[in-house]
Amino acid sequence: MPKKAESTPQxxxxxxxxxxxxxxxxxxxxxxxxxxxxxxRLVAPRDGWPNPDAGPSAAGADIVIxxxxxxxxxxxxxxxxxxxxxxxxxxxxxxxxxxxxxxxxAEIHSAAGRSALxxxxxxxxxxxxxxxxxxxxxTVPINPEFSSLNLAxxxxxxxxxxxxxxxxxxxxxxxxxxxxxxxxxEGLITHFERLLEPKSYFFPEDRAEATRRTLRNVxxxxxxxALEVRTLRGVLTHLSRGDRQR
Amino acid sequence: MPKKAESTPQxxxxxxxxxxxxxxxxxxxxxxxxxxxxxxRLVAPRDGWPNPDAGPSAAGADIVIxxxxxxxxxxxxxxxxxxxxxxxxxxxxxxxxxxxxxxxxAEIHSAAGRSALxxxxxxxxxxxxxxxxxxxxxTVPINPEFSSLNLAxxxxxxxxxxxxxxxxxxxxxxxxxxxxxxxxxEGLITHFERLLEPKSYFFPEDRAEATRRTLRNVxxxxxxxALEVRTLRGVLTHLSRGDRQR
Numbered sequence: 001m002p003k004k005a006e007s008t009p010q011x012x013x014x015x016x017x018x019x020x021x022x023x024x025x026x027x028x029x030x031x032x033x034x035x036x037x038x039x040x041r042l043v044a045p046r047d048g049w050p051n052p053d054a055g056p057s058a059a060g061a062d063i064v065i066x067x068x069x070x071x072x073x074x075x076x077x078x079x080x081x082x083x084x085x086x087x088x089x090x091x092x093x094x095x096x097x098x099x100x101x102x103x104x105x106a107e108i109h110s111a112a113g114r115s116a117l118x119x120x121x122x123x124x125x126x127x128x129x130x131x132x133x134x135x136x137x138x139t140v141p142i143n144p145e146f147s148s149l150n151l152a153x154x155x156x157x158x159x160x161x162x163x164x165x166x167x168x169x170x171x172x173x174x175x176x177x178x179x180x181x182x183x184x185x186e187g188l189i190t191h192f193e194r195l196l197e198p199k200s201y202f203f204p205e206d207r208a209e210a211t212r213r214t215l216r217n218v219x220x221x222x223x224x225x226a227l228e229v230r231t232l233r234g235v236l237t238h239l240s241r242g243d244r245q246r
Numbered sequence: 247m248p249k250k251a252e253s254t255p256q257x258x259x260x261x262x263x264x265x266x267x268x269x270x271x272x273x274x275x276x277x278x279x280x281x282x283x284x285x286x287r288l289v290a291p292r293d294g295w296p297n298p299d300a301g302p303s304a305a306g307a308d309i310v311i312x313x314x315x316x317x318x319x320x321x322x323x324x325x326x327x328x329x330x331x332x333x334x335x336x337x338x339x340x341x342x343x344x345x346x347x348x349x350x351x352a353e354i355h356s357a358a359g360r361s362a363l364x365x366x367x368x369x370x371x372x373x374x375x376x377x378x379x380x381x382x383x384x385t386v387p388i389n390p391e392f393s394s395l396n397l398a399x400x401x402x403x404x405x406x407x408x409x410x411x412x413x414x415x416x417x418x419x420x421x422x423x424x425x426x427x428x429x430x431x432e433g434l435i436t437h438f439e440r441l442l443e444p445k446s447y448f449f450p451e452d453r454a455e456a457t458r459r460t461l462r463n464v465x466x467x468x469x470x471x472a473l474e475v476r477t478l479r480g481v482l483t484h485l486s487r488g489d490r491q492r
Contacts (some may be wrong), residue, residue, distance in 0.1 A: 031399065033368065033392045059394050102410070141409065148305050153277065156399050157406055164348070177341070183445040196481065218477050222468030225341075231464050235442065239331045239485050243444040 011036065012085075012115040012162060014155060015077050017043045017130050020122050022053030027085035027152035028119070029064035030057065034167065035159035040068040041077045041116075071153060074118065074130045082113025086126050086134035089147050090159050095219050098137045117158055122151055177225035189219050191236050257282065258331075258354050258408060258426065260401060261323050263289045263376055266368050269300030273398035274365070275310035276303065281405035286314040287323045288360075320364065320376045327431040327467075332372050333400060341463060344383045351407035359424025363404055364376040364383035367490055378462050379428065381469055413431050423471035435465050436440025437482050450479050 014032055019025050019042060029040055031173035042049055049070045058065050071077040078084045085104050086096075099107065110114040118134060131137070140157055142149055181183075192215060193202075202208040224232070255413055260278055265288060283310040288295055297315045304311050317323040324330050331350055332342075345353065349487050364380060366372035377383070386403055388395055390439040425431075436459060439448075470478070 030396075034388050034395055034399070036389045059396075061392060093399065133491070140406075142280050143282045146307060148276070149280055150276075150305075151454065153280070153399065153402050156402070158384075160403055163389070192481065196484055197485050199484040200406045200482065201396070201484040214477055215481065218470065218474045221470070221474070224464065224467070227341075228467070231460055235447065236443055238445040238447040241445050 001186075010114055011039065011166075012117050012158075013041055013078075013081060014159075015037045015041045015043060015074070015116050016151070017044070017074050017077075017118055017126055018046060018121040019151070022047060023057045024069075024122060025051060025055030025195055026054035026059075026061075026065065026172045028155045029054065029061040029068070030059050031152045031156035031187055032159050033061040034065050034156065034225075035163035037045030037159050037162065038064050038067065039063050039208055043074050044071045044072060045070065045076050046121075056101065063204045074133055078116045078118070080114060081110055081116040083108065083115040084134040085115065085136050085137075085138040085195045086118045086131045087120075087138040087140070087158065088125060088131075089142055089149050091156070096134065096137050098139050099101065100139060100141055101158045101161040104136070104138045104158070105165050108162060109165040119151060121197060179223040179227040180229045184226055185220065185224070186195050188224075188232055188236075189216055190227050191233055192219065195236060248368070251346045256360055257285065257412075258363050258404075259285045259287055259324075259327060261277075261287045261289060261362050261364045262291070262397070262406075262468065263320050263323075263364055263372055264292060264367045265365075265397070266292045266423075268293060268297030269303045270368060270397045271297060272300035272303030272305070272307075272311065273396075274401045275300065275307040275314070276305050277398045277402035278405050279307040279310050280402065283405045283408065284310050284313065287312050287316055288316045289320050289323050291316065292367075318417040320448070321428065321432060324362045324364070324379060326360060326427050327362040328427060329354065329357055329361040329382075329423040330364065330380040330428060331361065331382050331384040332364045332379075333384040333386070333404065334371060335386055335388055336399070337397050342377075342380065342383050342467065344385050346387055347384060347404045347407040348410075350382070350404070351411050354408060357424060359427075365397060365400060374459065378459050378466070381425070381466055389397055396469055424474045424475065425469040426472040428454060430467065430472055431470070434470075434475050434482075435462055437479055441482060441486050444452040482490035 014028065016028060016036060018023060025042065025045065032038065032040060045051065054065050062178060095167055117138060118129065120124055140149060193212065196202065202211050260274065260283060262271060262274060271291065278284065278286065279363050291297065300311050301308065363384060365371055366376065367397065386400060387393060439458065442448065467475055
């Protein structure tokens with residue numbers, strides 16, 4: 001039983017290392033919950049914890065804030081984690097493997113054991129000690145000429161990629177109706193032709209066939225559903241009437 | 247030469263519809279530039295434009311702020327765009343196709359013609375009129391129990407997905423003509439409406455708006471190219487003529 005639980009992939013833990021502003025912790029919590037992550041760990045938050053600035057910017061992600069755990073060191077925060085990723089925006093000259101948010105998400109989903117994503121302080125990022133705890137570097141592939149990604153945005157991109165794998169199995173259910181049966185489409189095309197015939201639309205005679213084909217293509221390509229075909233039949237019926245109050 | 251330019255995929259335009267806070271416009275600009283997008287359009291920003299609050303939160307994405315263009319209506323803002331996506335967080339009961347940020351990014355990369363992503367105001371989102379301009383709905387697959395995604399975060403997820411494709415292979419350029427620019431589509435819709443008006447199609451009065459929207463949706467979904475739109479304009483012109491030899 002415990003073995004099974006342990007081998008089931010679990011959502012990653014988000015670890016904010018020495019975060020400065022409570023507001024940013026709140027925003028990170030909100031970003032996490034947007035994509036279904038709830039486990040937040042804080043390493044030595046500058047202004048202590050709890051921080052009254054975190055709640056408002058969490059915008060309702062209270063559960064994440066309330067359950068956040070505080071640790072003195074990054075090593076303590078990831079002690080129970082099997083897979084630690086150090087996120088960085090810029091590429092470092094590092095010997096560790098570098099993965100994208102997408103690759104990390106795929107790994108987390110196929111891995112047994114807990115995963116942790118480390119995010120550094122707002123300005124300084126992760127220091128070399130923090131990075132040394134990680135087996136891999138997670139780098140967001142960003143515009144090299146403008147790479148000031150804020151903390152919550154880095155978190156949301158990682159959470160988003162994780163959630164994509166989470167929902168992959170779910171078939172996309174669409175509300176869309178299928179295209180109308182061909183005979184209904186034919187009815188529409190015939191309706192058009194019947195109205196256009198007396199209006200000299202298919203003249204000259206030697207172009208008539210090509211003109212019909214063009215019209216058919218224009219009406220076939222949309223793949224209208226039965227309701228849409230019915231709407232257009234109604235349009236045609238109205239167009240063929242005399243104006244009102246004439 | 248112009249033909250080639252037209253068939254090369256271009257980065258999408260980000261359109262913020264009736265944004266409220268300058269701060270959020272700045273954050274959206276920053277999110278865009280993080281992933282290489284630079285073309286921002288604003289529809290009727292609540293506090294006018296330029297807005298002194300935008301610059302600081304853009305955090306250096308000045309080029310995006312400075313080049314932002316302002317429009318009175320959403321229709322004006324997307325007039326030159328062939329592919330318009332209306333972004334929403336929650337699923338709507340809508341008949342338009344729904345795509346994820348990833349699917350939209352893939353489409354934008356393989357499509358010819360400009361693409362626009364519409365983002366609604368902070369609280370209210372896009373209204374039904376804005377959505378009716380779009381051929382597709384772009385929905386971020388978010389935690390259904392906590393879906394308060396802020397504007398800049400919605401923008402960054404879309405920009406991020408776009409940039410992922412940008413760094414993959416060179417985009418495949420298709421021979422297909424792109425959908426007609428939005429203003430040509432508007433011309434077609436207006437043409438239909440003008441002809442239908444005197445035929446009592448939009449009666450009773452209290453259903454008129456919904457009827458117009460239905461018609462607009464039926465005519466928007468196909469993504470007809472300029473030639474197809476021209477064909478249909480010709481069809482309408484003929485239908486409005488008297489029968490020959492009468």
